[in-house]
Amino acid sequence: MVYRTNAMICTCTNCISNGALQVKDALEKEIKKQHLENDVRVVPTGASGLCVKGPILVVQPEGIFYQLLTVEAVPHLVEEHFLKGRPVKSLMYVPPGEEAPIPNIRDIPFFKNQRLIALRNRGLIDPDEIEEYIARDGYRALAKALTSMTPEKVIAEIKASGLRGRGGAGFPTGQKWEFCRASPETPKYIICNADEGDPGAFMDRSVLEADPHSVLEGMTIGAYAMGGTQGYMYVRAEYPLAIKRMKRAVEQARDYGLLGKDIFGTGFDFDLDVFQGAGAFVCGEETSLIASIEGQPPEPRMRPPFPAQSGLWGKPTNINNVETWANVPVIINWGAEWFSQIGTDTSKGTKVFSLAGNINNAGLVEVPMGITLRQIVYDIGGGIPNRKSFKAVQTGGPSGGFIPSDLLDLSVDYDRLQEAGAIMGSGGMIVVDEETCMVDMAKYFLEFTTSESCGRCNACREGLQAMYQILTNICAGQGKDDDIELLEELAPAVKDGSLCALGRTAPNPVLTTLRYFRDEYEAHIKEQRCPAGVCKALIAYSIDPEKCKGCMLCVKNCPQGAISGEKGQPQTIDQEKCIKCGACHEVCKFEAVTVR
Amino acid sequence: MADENQGELTARLTPILDRYEGRRGVLVSLLQDVQAEFGFLEEKVMSTVAEALKLPLSHLYGVTSFYSQFYFKPRGKHIVRVCTGTACHIRGAPAIQARLEDELGICAGETTEDLVFTLETVNCVGCCALAPVVTVNDRVLNRREQRKLSGWIREQRAP
Numbered sequence: 001m002v003y004r005t006n007a008m009i010c011t012c013t014n015c016i017s018n019g020a021l022q023v024k025d026a027l028e029k030e031i032k033k034q035h036l037e038n039d040v041r042v043v044p045t046g047a048s049g050l051c052v053k054g055p056i057l058v059v060q061p062e063g064i065f066y067q068l069l070t071v072e073a074v075p076h077l078v079e080e081h082f083l084k085g086r087p088v089k090s091l092m093y094v095p096p097g098e099e100a101p102i103p104n105i106r107d108i109p110f111f112k113n114q115r116l117i118a119l120r121n122r123g124l125i126d127p128d129e130i131e132e133y134i135a136r137d138g139y140r141a142l143a144k145a146l147t148s149m150t151p152e153k154v155i156a157e158i159k160a161s162g163l164r165g166r167g168g169a170g171f172p173t174g175q176k177w178e179f180c181r182a183s184p185e186t187p188k189y190i191i192c193n194a195d196e197g198d199p200g201a202f203m204d205r206s207v208l209e210a211d212p213h214s215v216l217e218g219m220t221i222g223a224y225a226m227g228g229t230q231g232y233m234y235v236r237a238e239y240p241l242a243i244k245r246m247k248r249a250v251e252q253a254r255d256y257g258l259l260g261k262d263i264f265g266t267g268f269d270f271d272l273d274v275f276q277g278a279g280a281f282v283c284g285e286e287t288s289l290i291a292s293i294e295g296q297p298p299e300p301r302m303r304p305p306f307p308a309q310s311g312l313w314g315k316p317t318n319i320n321n322v323e324t325w326a327n328v329p330v331i332i333n334w335g336a337e338w339f340s341q342i343g344t345d346t347s348k349g350t351k352v353f354s355l356a357g358n359i360n361n362a363g364l365v366e367v368p369m370g371i372t373l374r375q376i377v378y379d380i381g382g383g384i385p386n387r388k389s390f391k392a393v394q395t396g397g398p399s400g401g402f403i404p405s406d407l408l409d410l411s412v413d414y415d416r417l418q419e420a421g422a423i424m425g426s427g428g429m430i431v432v433d434e435e436t437c438m439v440d441m442a443k444y445f446l447e448f449t450t451s452e453s454c455g456r457c458n459a460c461r462e463g464l465q466a467m468y469q470i471l472t473n474i475c476a477g478q479g480k481d482d483d484i485e486l487l488e489e490l491a492p493a494v495k496d497g498s499l500c501a502l503g504r505t506a507p508n509p510v511l512t513t514l515r516y517f518r519d520e521y522e523a524h525i526k527e528q529r530c531p532a533g534v535c536k537a538l539i540a541y542s543i544d545p546e547k548c549k550g551c552m553l554c555v556k557n558c559p560q561g562a563i564s565g566e567k568g569q570p571q572t573i574d575q576e577k578c579i580k581c582g583a584c585h586e587v588c589k590f591e592a593v594t595v596r
Numbered sequence: 597m598a599d600e601n602q603g604e605l606t607a608r609l610t611p612i613l614d615r616y617e618g619r620r621g622v623l624v625s626l627l628q629d630v631q632a633e634f635g636f637l638e639e640k641v642m643s644t645v646a647e648a649l650k651l652p653l654s655h656l657y658g659v660t661s662f663y664s665q666f667y668f669k670p671r672g673k674h675i676v677r678v679c680t681g682t683a684c685h686i687r688g689a690p691a692i693q694a695r696l697e698d699e700l701g702i703c704a705g706e707t708t709e710d711l712v713f714t715l716e717t718v719n720c721v722g723c724c725a726l727a728p729v730v731t732v733n734d735r736v737l738n739r740r741e742q743r744k745l746s747g748w749i750r751e752q753r754a755p
Contacts, residue, residue: 014723017736051725200682202722232621237628237665238721240734278624279664281719295623297658313620356683356724363725394682430682430724444685448719454662559695581691 003041005082006060007031008123012047012209013241015054019070023055026074034083046210046245048123050110052362053093058105058123065105066091096360096382110361113380115342117350118166118326119366121211127245130252133213139258141329145221146266149332154225155181158328160336162348167193167284167321168396168425169501170347170414176318179308180226183316190219190228190270191312191319193289194235194242197281198397199448201428203352204322206364208235208242211326212249216272218325220259221332223270226318231272234289237279247274281398281452285500286311286319288454299454300500321426323352343369347413347424357394357430360385367412374408377431388433392516396425398445398452399505401512402438421512423505437534438517439524443471445509449502459497463490464506471510477537479525487514533595536580540596543584545570547592554584554593605644608633613648623649627660636667664719672707672714674752676700676732676745681720683727692728692742693717699749712752 009015009024024042031040048056053067057077064087066077073091080086092101093108102108116122125132133139145154159174180188192215196204207215219231233250235243250272253259261269275293282288285300290312292298311317327349331339340348347369353376356362360382367376373393377383384390392402401422403410410416414424432441446468455461467490470483491507498504514521523529530538543554543563548570555563555571562577563584570592573584585593612629616622627637627645634641637660646653660666678684678693697703700713707714723729726738730745737745 013721013736014725017723017726017729017738017741051723054725196722197719199680199685199720200724201720202724205722238718273621275621276625276628277663278628278660278666279719280662292624293621295621295659297662299662354722354724356727357686362683362727397682428682430686432686436686441686444682452719559698581694582688583691586688 001038001041004039005041005062007040007042007082008045008048008058008060009042010046010048010054010056010123011044012051012054012206013239014047014051015056016241018054018068020055022071023057023069023074026071027057027078030074030078031082034078036078036082040082043126044128045123045125046127047206047364049114049119049365050093050108050361050363052360060124063105064103065093065108067093096385110363110365110380110382113375114366115350115368116366117330117339117342118207118214118323118352119210119364120330121214122206122364123210125211127210127212128248130213130249130256133211137333138213138329139217141332142217142220142224142258143264145224145332146264146268151181151225151227154221154332157336158225158331161331161339162336162343163324163327163331163339164347164414165321166323166327166351166426168399168423170424173320173324176308176320177222177226179306180228180316180318183309185316186227187230187315188226188228189312189315189317190223190226190231190272191289191293191317192219192231192233192322192325193284193286193319194233194239194322195277195284195289196236196239196322196426197284197452198399198426198428200354200356200394200397200430201426202354203364203427205239205242206354207322207326207352208239208246212246213253214326214329215246215322216249216253216259218328219272220263220270221328222318222320222325224268226316228318229269229271231270232293232312233272233274234277234283234293235274236277236283243274243276250274280454281448282454282500282502285502288500289319290317299456300502302499323427344411344413346415351412351424351427353427353429355381355429355431358384358388358433358436359431369413370411372409372411373403376412376429377408381431384431384433386433388435391432391434391436392438394422394430394432394441394509395428396423396505396508397428398449399423399501399508400425400428401508402432402441402516403512404516421508421515423508435532435534437475437530437532438513438520439471439474439530440532440534442510442513443468443475446471446506449506453502453506457498457500457503459494460499460503460506463494463497464503466490467494467507467510474521474524475530475535475537477524477528477535479521481525483525484514484518484521539580540575541573541578541580541582541585542594542596543571543573544592544594547590549590549592551589553587553589557583557587559583602640602644605641609641609644609648613645623659624663627656627666631666636670638668670707670711673712674733675714675716676730677716677718677721678704679719679721679723679727679729679731680717681722681724681727683724684720684729687727689728692730696730696745699746710753713749
């Protein structure tokens, strides 16, 4: 059947929680009601990117972008757009601070400034249908590799492309493949690390939900290049939809003979199982992930030997991250020369980031390496909401660090970010505004790594705990004069004394906040003051009688009944009863509740 | 009586054990299925599995206790999770957690005595653009839906 128009509705986890499935049903029903079912096809897609505006509908081929859809809005939308051909302005995207809507997805700055390789099919295909992937050149690279390239040539191509691991460490992918290919033992295992454990990161979830076959194809090409026969897709348990879509993709690939025996009639065999994690951050570390699949307690082990020599069940094993695998088919199709023209000298291609926190356009972005943080935060991200000011951007999650505003022109590149004390990481990018306390953030990440430390190395187990305790004391107003020095002494000890990347990088959030926001630590310790107004022991809420209109909204929202006063008159807060939850500050429409 | 229970236990376990028979790298998956069947990993279930797999019980505990998503105590009918990912943290997760702990009368990680609710924190559910989020029985609630949460909790409690 040939349709006039495709209504591409995003059905990622984000949009589903905003009601995308109900909107999709309503859309289908209304299209039928208007007798348009032979003209308009409703296609469920994976994440389209601008997650904060979901549910999202993009009408193709025109590319009209609709956002924040509700079931109630659907009848009007269908009648106007699909029946009468009049796009509905009230449902379009309006840039922050502007009034004119932008109808076409290609003109919206959030999308316009991105460059898609790993996310090439986002919003354009139904992830549950392999034919749609194939129609977008899917599995062409696999056919090319299997029928016209030797394994050595595939590895040479990946090496020449300059592709580096997108999981965070940035190791050259081609070189890693070469090590595994050179290992004489068999069988060899090919693993995709989709144990996206960094809090605040959702790139891998989005790729798996939007385009599972791109990862499968990449892995199969890798298996051919390295001589692998069995693959594992290790997905974290917190991503049920990604697991479901990936399992379906594997079945379809098997049905089409793209996985299994004698792929493309070339005699090459490769099959794959989807493995569901059970909730342990350290499993993102490759040796720990291997132990997890083996059914051992997932503790990291010493390297060497590297998994390329001795991995799963002691056999040569190659592990790459989701985004790395998704890049592979494109490199094979378009060639290393094309790929290596994108990016900087040492960082080639693009990087996917999940942009979240205090930012207007929270969502999934893919940008060429070398772009500045300022372009990501402002041109793509649309800046900071609620008239607040930018304070820092956090990359690399618990292993990364904070980059302050005066480094906003830093270019996104493995090495530049490392120099600034942060890391590229797997792609979590959290923007924080002036109301975020950097000591509290350091404490937050240390609380995370302390509880996720497997406990094997003393330095990580005890050292992080000691650092966490110091940070807790500082936030509680019990900081001591030499606490900063003690933190600076403990951090390198933890780094040096830890076996795996968890411990070796866990002090980074503390070190970068100390490097760029030392004055905040000092204010907590010496002046008993939390400049951002976050640390409860050091703040008090009060109501400015000049600004308060006596609307009583804060009174209604106070869980303690601590606010009192006459209606229409300024209110007051009883400091004895106040638990400093901040509810009054959040609901006040007149900015009358102040934090000191 | 004890044998009868054991018989029923074995009957429920057998199809799961059969499914993974002779396969490597399936211990975690097998135990996930066992947990899905029984709700949590009770000691007698674990020892039956250990015996069937010819593995020491201590090994099974060593593996399962490492992960946050294996449970050794009964859990509530409804699982409420507060996401404590970075984006959720800076956008108010601690206050949400405090409020839910107060409303449910339990701390995160605990289950109400009537076994209706379990409250947990989760490191990140990857819905950072909607932050702060709460999940109820694996369904992610955005901020608008969270406003209905208190009412829903009261409804579930009503006799």
